[in-house]
Amino acid sequence: MELRQLRQFVVLAEELSFSAAAQRLFMAQPALSVAIRKLEEEIETPLFLRGSRGVRLTPAGEAALEATRRCLNSAGGIKEAARLAAAGELGTLRIGFSGSVTLRLLPGLVQTFSRRYPDVKLELREGTNLELLTLVEAGTLDLGFVRVPASRPPDLRFQLVEEDCLCLALPRSHALAKKASIPLAALEGQPFIGYAPSPVGGLHSAVNLVLQRAGVAPRITQEAVQVQTALGLVASGLGVAMVPAANTPYQRSSGAVFRPIADLPADARIGIALAHHSRNDSPVMQRFLEISAMRANVEPRRKTGVA
Incomplete structure (x- = not known):
């Protein structure tokens, strides 16, 4: 599981549209579909219900969305801590x-x-x-x-x-x-x-x-x-x-x-x-x-x- 996949999951959960999410992520829609499918396989449960009118989160997807946002926030904190340490402002x-x-x-x-x-x-x-x-x-x-x-x-x-x-x-x-x-x-x-x-x-x-x-x-x-x-x-x-x-x-x-x-x-x-x-x-x-x-x-x- 990579941070890139988690960011893609959050964007799709916000857009509830593969085409809109792909545009926002500056990637091809098929590539986004493959990435989300691999993420679901890795966590062994569907995150989205797919339909002709778009997608919506499953209950597992809703729970995962909250945890993913916390994870991405923590990752951002790691990046900031590393930046401050490299600048001599933390340590x-x-x-x-x-x-x-x-x-x-x-x-x-x-x-x-x-x-x-x-x-x-x-x-x-x-x-x-x-x-x-x-x-x-x-x-x-x-x-x-x-x-x-x-x-x-x-x-x-x-x-x-x-x-x-x-x-x-x-x-x-x-x-x-x-x-x-x-x-x-x-x-x-x-x-x-x-x-x-x-x-x-x-x-x-x-x-x-x-x-x-x-x-x-x-x-x-x-x-x-x-x-x-x-x-x-x-x-x-x-x-x-x-x-x-x-x-x-x-x-x-x-x-x-x-x-x-x-x-x-x-x-x-x-x-x-x-x-x-x-x-x-x-x-x-x-x-x-x-x-x-x-x-x-x-x-x-x-x-x-x-x-």
Whole structure:
């Protein structure tokens, strides 16, 4: 049984005339007669009573007509669903993120995307840079918000979403907190909250590179995995930390104070990028990348210092 046969059946049921139905279907009348006869044979019951004045539906034909219309409507829904999915307007998008993007970046992009594509289901998953890159590479996630610079597996592509820089977070009672900006040399010997090493780089590598280039050796007292953890340790008075500047306006309640680094090298840039697999051709993913690219184009670049 084919959709073409079902459409022919519905047209004949509406016209109750083989000649009128054939004209409407742009086919020869004998061909329509053969098609309807084959349909009746397939469902093993007559659908029409044929007479010299035309045809009329049998009781079985009347019941079949209602079911056929439902079937054709469902088939139309399948076609529309496929069209929307191919256009990236329907489907599921699996996104991974680290904690630092939940304050501002992730909510803004998700809200914009969901307003534009309300029929796309978003599945969100939190993780570290290493976890997110691993999951994207394995195809478990479509996209991962990762902090850069980071190592780039050969099959992954990165789209920069936000450019940022490092600033200092200090306990409110710290002597350096009285300064408007702080030179790197002032960190020599200071209790310092570092970041746990990661094989893919991230904040650990970015912070260490800045300190090494400045020839400064603070005293590492603790190591954190996430920025929020580092801020909690700073607020507890355990040391100072370098943190991304972009989210500092949203972290004033953390118990830490934030100061720009006076002599931060201009090329000591960090940021957030969307990682995706080069072989992932999901239309839904492409729509999200388009929206994130639009945001990156309109968002002004942040100057060195506290945002």
